[in-house]
Amino acid sequence: MLVSDFHYYPLDFKRPSGTSRGILTKKEAWIVRIWDEQNPEIKGIGECSIIRGLSSDDRENYEDKIHEVCQNIDKIENYFISDLTEWPSLYFGFEMALRDLRNGGKRLLFDSDFTNNEAQIPINGLVWMGDKAYMQQQVQEKIDTGFNCIKLKIGAINFDEELSIIQSIREKFSAKEIEIRVDANGAFHPDDAINKLKALADFDIHSIEQPIKAGNWEAMAELCKITPLPIALDEELIGIYKLEDKIELIRQIQPQYIILKPSLVGGFKGSQEWIDIANKNAIPWWATSALESNIGLNAIAQWVYTLNNPMPQGLGTGQLFTNNIESPLEVTEGHLIYNQSKKWDLNEQLEA
Structure with a gap:
């Protein structure tokens, strides 16, 4: 049976960074983890992160939605089909974590010459x-x-x-x-x-x-x-x-x-x-x-x-x-x- 949790992990800019929408000093991110309760030492890790005022899923209940998906991680495939289609950053974070888990929890999601340090x-x-x-x-x-x-x-x-x-x-x-x-x-x-x-x-x-x-x-x-x-x-x-x-x-x-x-x-x-x-x-x-x-x-x-x-x-x-x-x-x-x-x-x- 799959288990999941998450942690809020805000990123701090070394220097305030300017765009035409304003100055960025912080990037909000939540790190999600997924594992099999029979094999808890192997964890898939993903990132759900938003840009305030730009991400279409920048909503007040954003963290609540992450919690909901984590609590129902055994139904993640159903979430991919329906609920998460309009939560693009959550879709990506859980998609990322699940792929990482299936590949052994080593942050190697796609084996290639790039990950083998043979290409740039x-x-x-x-x-x-x-x-x-x-x-x-x-x-x-x-x-x-x-x-x-x-x-x-x-x-x-x-x-x-x-x-x-x-x-x-x-x-x-x-x-x-x-x-x-x-x-x-x-x-x-x-x-x-x-x-x-x-x-x-x-x-x-x-x-x-x-x-x-x-x-x-x-x-x-x-x-x-x-x-x-x-x-x-x-x-x-x-x-x-x-x-x-x-x-x-x-x-x-x-x-x-x-x-x-x-x-x-x-x-x-x-x-x-x-x-x-x-x-x-x-x-x-x-x-x-x-x-x-x-x-x-x-x-x-x-x-x-x-x-x-x-x-x-x-x-x-x-x-x-x-x-x-x-x-x-x-x-x-x-x-x-x-x-x-x-x-x-x-x-x-x-x-x-």
Whole structure:
């Protein structure tokens, strides 16, 4: 018989990190464990975590729902079919823990050349919003440490200053040398978005994530039709649970890319549905973390490696927190690696 419990494990940012939605200082997470009462020393571990104001399952009764599922863990397959489809981060956390348990409770969810330390995953270097000097400092640090794909959060400071930061990169590095992605997090107004996209396009930008707020399919579809700069849907995918609605969103908007955050779109299963739809429409995709701890980041990295996507993924967030869980994951020269010589260091609370 399966048994499950959970622990609240808030993550503290080393430095407050800015997006167009505000400053992040803490990331809320709950670590769930599942085991067989006949074999309690082997535990599967997963992470349920949300971004306040963004996750569709950011609700007052969030922790109550985790408790309910833990109390009824023997019915987890029924929860996957019904209740948890509209709790995407819970779906992912329990899906992760169950897969870990079935594979021996070693945090090895997908055996591959990546987990055998024989292959690496290319990732983008993330540059947070801040004043011009701070953003330029971050850009230089990413380049100095070997990244050739950089993602800049934009939309919070003066747009001309953001353009000047991008221009300073392009004055030193061509698009072949440094790929630049930008993420507006819906900050642009629909009436002004096309002008900003034209200005950004002058600098050989790879793509822009979510230029306008999610939910305005007609305006986003028009932007995707006339944009001089490839558009990637991100927040637009959040809260779309039914397969037919996912198909309709892609049919109507026809984006140039989609971006998958398993915690926000329903774990491996929800992400795979989006991938299948995108593939049928010849729309490329990549995956990113949603600021999970190394528990969630590990699951996303192992999963995405098996899908043979050559694009840089958004998986460089493991060093953001002061209290992250030590793991074999390492970032080196713009790649994520699984260093088998490093061990998981789950604290006593999570191992007990």
